[in-house]
Amino acid sequence: MFNLLTTLVDNNRIYGKQGKLASYIPSLLEADPEHLGICIVELNSGREFHAGDCDTKFTIQSISKVVSLILALSDNGRENVFKKVNVEPTGMGFNSIINLEVRNKKIPYNPMINAGAIVTTSLIYGQSKEEKFERIIEFLRRATNNQNISINEEVYECEKITGDRNRSLAYFMKSNKVLEGNVEEILDLYFRQCSIEVTARDLARFGAVLANDGLAPWNGQRLMSRDVCRIAKTIMVTCGMYDASGEFAVKVGIPAKSGVGGGILATVPRSYGIGIYGPSLDKKGNSIAGLRLIKDLSDELDLSIF
Known part of the structure; x- marks a missing residue:
């Protein structure tokens, strides 16, 4: 998994040059547009796999x-x-x-x-x-x-x-x-x-809680009811990627939510939590390199829930 993630990050980092940093909040312009990182938490083993700039802090937006x-x-x-x-x-x-x-x-x-x-x-x-x-x-x-x-x-x-x-x-x-x-x-x-700061690793762990029906995998603590967790994931599928949500559902096929800070929170029910950071955005406000990265990952691991 480490080798796969490293390859996918290396292959997609270049696409950061094709997007733009969010400019309506001046502080966001300080990010490096070529940063790209990913972390995956595997539910079955509890292991965390990561590559690239997965521990770079950014605002959750x-x-x-x-x-x-x-x-x-x-x-x-x-x-x-x-x-x-x-x-x-x-x-x-x-x-x-x-x-x-x-x-x-x-x-x-x-x-x-x-x-x-x-x-x-x-x-x-x-x-x-x-x-x-x-x-x-x-x-x-x-x-x-x-x-x-x-x-x-x-x-x-x-x-x-x-x-x-x-x-x-x-x-x-x-x-x-x-x-x-x-x-x-x-x-x-x-x-x-x-304005809360997180990393791709933080988002992957959050995604793992959602994948685990609201239970924290590391201690078994229930952080939300199963019903609330299901509703949140459903709305992430239909609305989580701004007005590109339908295209994302077709190409990637998992619940996800993006932010103009460059983050993507994604979850594969009963399997993985995924966090991505790539601050350069496309015209709809989603991480341009991050979208390509998560699509490649979904293709490689057959992640789509559909």
Whole structure:
């Protein structure tokens, strides 16, 4: 497995030159576009296989939407969550306002676009935004078996300064009574969760928890119910790769979620957790080299669940 991963990383690293770093958050421009790394956690053996820049830190960005969905479902139940956000794919961008405006029912299409994630973040229980954020980061620490995970303060400050589109989405939903609570506090929590730093190894371990129906493979601790885990994986399949989710399902065929920090979280039920890092993005906001890497991996190991 080590040799296979090394070969796949070496073969696909060059594609980073064909993409661009995310520019709307200035701190993300500091990444090396030719970085590429992968880690795989094998459920049966518990072994971790890795290659390339798998321990390079980057901010989790939209991959945090999986966490906010899991916590919102665990706190409120599926019926209450899906009164506020739908589960349908969208053919538009992850930060589209049109998606909200044209719907008869003004709720977001799904929890994996920005509007939907702002809603699920607002549903996380806690007496204060600090308590809510502590729950988010503690969940991630347990799901990655890494107690050192923390926030990148520089990126967080950039998120706040450049987050006007997200403010527009949030206040539009507030005006339509979709979003409840203090909008600025909800947005601050959302910016914080997007600014948490992880590595491809961390994402692979998180993917292994999802592959294991919500149980941490290293200690058997249940981190989410089997039902919540199933819902999260299903929505990752249909909506996790922005408006390229259908193409990803055809070419790769496994639940996955990307982020503009360059990360890809993927999971193969009952088999593998996969984490990838490649900060250079394609036009839809997905890691351009990472997508090629995970497609090659899926072809080599016949990973598709379909």
